[in-house]
Amino acid sequence: MPVIAQDVYEVESLSSQDLNGTARYVGMGGAMNALGADLSTIGSNPAGIGMYRRNDVAVTGSITSQPNGEKFLDINKARTSFDQAGIVFKTNLGGSSLKYINFGFNYQKRNNFKKYINVEGSTGGASQMDELTALAPYDNYPYLLDAAYDAGAFNIINNGAAGEVVYTPSYNATNNKMKKAQWGYVSQYDFNVSMNFNHQVYVGVTMGVYDVDKHSGTDYWEGNAADPNIGYYMNNDERLTGTGFDVKAGVIVRPIKDNPFRFGLSVATPIWYDLTYDGNAYAEYTNDNWATNGAGEKYSAPFDYKIRTPWKFNVSAATTIGKIAAIDAEYEYSDYSTANVSYPDGWDRWNNVKDQYLKEEIKHNLKGVSTVRVGAEVNFLPNCFVRAGYNYVSSPFEDNASRNLNIDGPAPTGAVGTEYVNLGAINRLTVGLGYRVKGFYMDAAYQYQNQEGKVYGFQSANLPEQKFALNRNNFMLTLGYKF
Numbered sequence: 493m494p495v496i497a498q499d500v501y502e503v504e505s506l507s508s509q510d511l512n513g514t515a516r517y518v519g520m521g522g523a524m525n526a527l528g529a530d531l532s533t534i535g536s537n538p539a540g541i542g543m544y545r546r547n548d549v550a551v552t553g554s555i556t557s558q559p560n561g562e563k564f565l566d567i568n569k570a571r572t573s574f575d576q577a578g579i580v581f582k583t584n585l586g587g588s589s590l591k592y593i594n595f596g597f598n599y600q601k602r603n604n605f606k607k608y609i610n611v612e613g614s615t616g617g618a619s620q621m622d623e624l625t626a627l628a629p630y631d632n633y634p635y636l637l638d639a640a641y642d643a644g645a646f647n648i649i650n651n652g653a654a655g656e657v658v659y660t661p662s663y664n665a666t667n668n669k670m671k672k673a674q675w676g677y678v679s680q681y682d683f684n685v686s687m688n689f690n691h692q693v694y695v696g697v698t699m700g701v702y703d704v705d706k707h708s709g710t711d712y713w714e715g716n717a718a719d720p721n722i723g724y725y726m727n728n729d730e731r732l733t734g735t736g737f738d739v740k741a742g743v744i745v746r747p748i749k750d751n752p753f754r755f756g757l758s759v760a761t762p763i764w765y766d767l768t769y770d771g772n773a774y775a776e777y778t779n780d781n782w783a784t785n786g787a788g789e790k791y792s793a794p795f796d797y798k799i800r801t802p803w804k805f806n807v808s809a810a811t812t813i814g815k816i817a818a819i820d821a822e823y824e825y826s827d828y829s830t831a832n833v834s835y836p837d838g839w840d841r842w843n844n845v846k847d848q849y850l851k852e853e854i855k856h857n858l859k860g861v862s863t864v865r866v867g868a869e870v871n872f873l874p875n876c877f878v879r880a881g882y883n884y885v886s887s888p889f890e891d892n893a894s895r896n897l898n899i900d901g902p903a904p905t906g907a908v909g910t911e912y913v914n915l916g917a918i919n920r921l922t923v924g925l926g927y928r929v930k931g932f933y934m935d936a937a938y939q940y941q942n943q944e945g946k947v948y949g950f951q952s953a954n955l956p957e958q959k960f961a962l963n964r965n966n967f968m969l970t971l972g973y974k975f
Contacts, residue, residue: 493652493759494688498854499850499853499895499904499911500850500854500857500858500895501892501895501913502732502799503799503801503828503831503833503858504828504852504858504888504889505603505605505706505801506508506603506678506704506736506763506765506801507673507676507763507801507802507826507828507831507888508603508861508885508888509602509603510533510601510602510603510604511883511920511922511939511941512575512576512600512601512604513530513531513535513552513576513600513947513968514531514532514550514552514573514576514935514970514972515552515924515926515935515936515937515969516529516530516869516875516879516924516926516935516937516970517530517532518732518881518922518924518937518939518966518968519867519869519879519880519881519922519923519924519925519926519935519936519937519938520620520820520867520879520880520881520920520924521865521866521868521880521881521882521883521920522536522865522866522867522881522921522959523748523808523810523820523821523822523865523866523867523881523883524536524540524810524867524884525537525540525742525745525756525758525808525820525822526754526755526756526804526808526809526810526820526822527540527754527810527812527818527820528540528541528542528543528694528744529541529543529544529578529932530758531548531550531578531579531580531596531598532576532598532600533678534578534596534598534682534684534696534698535600535602535682535698535700535740536740536742536758536806537696537740537742537744537756537757537758537806537808538684538686538697538698538740538741538742538758539686539695539697539743539744539756539758539811540686540694540696540742540744540756541596541684541686541696541743542594542686542687542688542694542695542696542744543581543592543650543688543694543744543807543864544580544592544594544596544746545556545582545584545592545725546581546582546583546974546975547579547580547581547974547975548578548579548580548972548973548974549578549579549580549631549818549972549973550576550577550578550579550933550970550971550973551574551576551577551970551971551972552574552576552577552640552968552970552971553572553573553574553575553968553969553971554572554573554575554876554966554967554968554969555571555572555573555967555968556570556571556573556604556606556964556965556966556967557569557570557571557964557965558606558607558608558796558962558964558965559961559962559963560584560608560610560961561608561963562665563935564870564965569608569673569935571606572824573601573604574601574679574852575600575601575604575968576598576599576601576689576948576970577598577599578596578597578598578599578600579596579597579598580594580595580596581594581595581596581865583595589689589690590687590688590689591688591689591690591691592687592688592690593670593685593686593687593688594684594685594686594687594867595684595685596682596683596684596685596686597681597683597684597956598681598682598683598774599679599681599682600679600680600862601677601678602677602678602679602680602702603680604677604773605674605675605676605677605678605706605708606658606674606675606963607670607672607673607674607675607709608671608673608674609670609671609672609673609913609947609960609962610670610671610672610960611669611670611947611959611960612667612668612669612670612958613667613668613863613958614666614667614956615665615666615667615668615714615949615954615955615956616632616831616952616954616956617636617664617665617954617956618665618927618950618952618954618955619647619661619663619664619714619724620640620664620665620668620712620714620724620726620949620950620952621640621646621661621662621663621665621724621801622661622909622950622952623897623916623950623951623952624636624637624640624645624910625646625659625660625661626659626898627897627898628646628648628659629659631669632727635771635772635773635790635791635792635906635907635908636907636908636909636910638788638790638810639726639773639774639775639788639789639790640726640775640777640788641788641916642647642775642777642787642788643724643775643776643777643787643788644660644662645662645663645724645775645777646660646661646662647659647660647661647662648880649655652820652908659801659915661821662775662777662779663716663719663722663724663726663779664716665714665716666715666716666717666718667714667716667717668712668714668715668949669712669713670710670711670712670713670911670947670958670959671710671711671712672708672709672911672913673708673709673710673711674706674707674708675706675707675708676704676706676707676732677704677705677706678702678703678704678706678906679702679703679705680700680701680702681700681701681702681703681737682698682699682700682701682740682788682924683698683699683700683701684696684697684698684699685697686738687726690749691746691749692745692746692747692749693743693744693746694743694745695741695742695743695746696741696742696743697739697740698739698740698741699738699739700737700738700739700740700763700849701735701736701737702735702736702737702738702763702765703735703935704732704733704734704735704736704765704767705733706731706732706733706872707729707730707731707733708729709727709728709729709730710726710727710728710909710911711725711727712726712727712728712909712911713725713810713898713948714949715829717827721774721778721779722778722779723777723778724752724775724778725776725777726774726775726776726909727771727773727774727775728772728773728774728909729771729772729908730769730771730908731769731770731771732767732768732769733767733768734765734766734767734768736763736764736765736767737763737764738760738761738762738763738764739760739761739827740759740760740761741758741759742756742758742759742806743756743757744756749835752811752813753809753811753875754809754810754811755807755808755809755810756807757808758805758808759803759804759806760803760804760805760806761803762800762801762802762803762804762831762946763799763800763801764798764800765798765799765800765801766796766798767796767797767798767799768794768795768796769792769794769795769797769906770791770792770793770795770906771791771792771906771908772789772790772791772792772908773788773789773790773908773909774787774788774789775787775788775789776792782868783962785801789831790908792906792908796835796836797833797834797835797836797902798833798834798836799831799832800831800832800833800834801828801831802826802827802828802830802831803826803827803830804824804825804826805824805825805826806822806823806824807822807823807824808820808821808822808823809821809822811847815871816870816871817868817870818868818869819867819868820865820866820867820868821865821866821867822864822865822866823862823863823864824862824863824864824865825860825861825862825863826858826860826861826863826968827859827861828854828858828859828860828861828888829854829858829859829860831854831857831858832846832847832850832851832854833846833847833850833851833854833903834846834847835847835902839842847901847902847903848901849899849900849901849903850903853896853899853903856890856893857889857890858888858889858890858893859888859889859890861885861886861887862884862885862886863883863884863885863886864882864883864884865881865882865883865884866881866882866940867879867880867882867922868880868881869880869926871946875927875928875929876925876926877925877926877927878923878924878925878926879922879923879924879925879926880922880923880924881920881921881922881923881924882919882920882921882922883918883919883920883922884917884918884919884920885917885918885920886917887914887915887916887917888915889914889915893914894912894948894951895910895911895912895948895951896951897910897928897951909968910949910950910951911947911948911949911950912947912948912951913945913946913947913948914945914946914948915945915962916940916943916944916945916946917943918942918943919941919942919943920939920940920941920942921939921940922937922938922939922940923937923938924936924937924938925937931973931974932970932972932973933970933971933973933974934969934970934971934972935969935970935972936967936968936969936970937967937968937970938965938966938967938968939964939965939966939968940963940964940965940966941963941964941965942961942963943961943962943963943968944959944961944962945958945959945960945962946958946959946960947959947960
């Protein structure tokens with residue numbers, strides 16, 4: 493869950509992706525990179541498009557809900573989404589070696605950022621003001637500090653003859669509450685060319701273009717159980733837009749000509765994102781006389797920067813059993829700690845482009861992510877198919893990951909909040925049904941995603957973690973035609 497313009501949590505968010513695409517692909521847990529011949533493989537193993545021997549066109553829609561969600565900032569518990577639209581054109585060459593050259597295009601929603609978090613509990617005696625007053629002497633966080641200071645949430649004191657300026661909180665917090673909603677998307681547009689050699693070796697290349705439109709809003713409260721008249725409130729809203737591109741390449745090989753067993757290998761370059769961020773912070777502090785000392789609201793100026801996500805590698809294997817069943821299993825790896833952030837025009841007196849300070853934060857807080865997918869499809873009745881799959885994604889965060897606002901460089905200067913969320917591993921269970929008749933097909937899928945996380949309202953050694961569940965239900969329907 494990103495909270496500032498460019499930090500470790502934003503890098504993680506744009507490096508990850510949902511299990512999304514056609515209902516057949518999702519129903520099999522995303523395990524189709526060796527089976528191929530599905531539009532969604534255009535973005536995971538481009539060689540899968542080379543296995544087509546007919547033209548194909550399909551569209552997919554979905555409904556996603558979060559069981560513990562609620563309406564907040566006009567974001568409802570459930571939301572519909574247009575998730576996929578694609579087409580493949582086959583070209584039958586009939587040559588002695590090169591049998592087909594196929595061309596494909598697919599739109600797919602890479603990320604659906606709809607998330608909701610609601611937590612409350614003890615602060616262990618710590619306060620968000622502890623972090624802000626520690627940052628105040630550096631004068632590098634104008635939006636957060638100015639909003640809190642204007643509201644009277646901390647004081648500035650001249651320490652006598654020494655002339656030392658001291659920043660002190662206006663109160664002591666014992667408990668807090670936070671609501672956070674996030675919405676928006678990363679859309680993925682893939683353009684593919686792929687080839688079929690002797691119906692044994694399939695190769696493909698895909699160029700991907702990405703569109704980012706992400707929003708979030710947070711309401712944060714603090715109080716003191718011994719003096720319930722005292723209260724502090726901060727709200728922040730953030731917006732991130734931009735574009736990106738990458739290249740993906742893959743191969744599928746059937747080692748034995750008359751044997752259905754095949755294996756696949758694919759690699760995806762980093763996604764190079766060009767992004768623009770802006771946000772605003774609003775704060776209120778109520779003293780022990782029930783009087784609101786003031787309110788502060790600060791808007792950040794639009795800020796441009798770049799993110800380069802990590803490389804991604806996939807190995808897969810699959811087989812079919814006559815026309816009755818198909819099975820696929822695969823492993824994928826991406827080292828999130830290798831991502832980096834840079835700026836269009838440099839940022840210091842040496843005109844450095846890459847943010848080396850933030851790079852160290854990324855290496856310290858993020859790690860390699862493993863993804864395991866298994867899926868199966870059975871033709872149990874004429875023209876009818878049943879599918880099931882399992883999808884596991886390990887946590888991208890180190891155990892001690894935290895959001896450090898006190899680093900050099902421009903990374904923290906756009907901060908309008910202090911909260912951060914360390915997400916755990918994802919477990920996905922999927923099932924699906926399919927029906928085929930005279931080229932037309934209809935597929936449906938259900939995906940249950942289980943994920944837990946730890947929320948921190950600010951960085952403090954005394955602040956207890958607050959756990960939450962980020963479970964989701966996703967229903968999908970694909971309509972398509974092969975000709």
